[in-house]
Amino acid sequence: MELYAYTVHGIRRVSHLELMFQMEIGMDKQTQAEAENSNMVKDPKNWTTGGEPMTGAQKSYLKTLSEEAHEDLDENLTKAEASERINELQEKTGRGQPDGNQKQ
Template identity: 60%
Template structure:
């Protein structure tokens, strides 16, 4: 049996195991999901930055733009 120090799933804070930069995503070049498109569209309109939305973004780029808009809005 392994203890929490050996198994990142059992650690309170597994660190980098749970957070990846969108640039490192295996599927980052895939088209953004419908949920991302909807959320990005709403955030960009509410932030008064409609140019932040583009229908042809990848998953990774959409995630980065969502994070940027959320940061600007203090979310």
């Protein structure tokens, strides 16, 4: 059985493995596109565990951000509050920004 694939250069014959690889890449792109339009990123106010105490990782990162921003650390935040505070401090300090430039 001969297999053919559509490419930017036209139709060409491909092996079973190459076809499977191309299908896998296409599925990964589809999965990624679906994820970007999903509810994977939720508002912290809507988290089912948002009322629980912040995690150790959140507390550690908040400590670092608070020191850089010269602000006090509230050690009694919930997971949701910590997430929002991290976002605020990242914006203030420039950490976690897409361009990677930190504010001084």
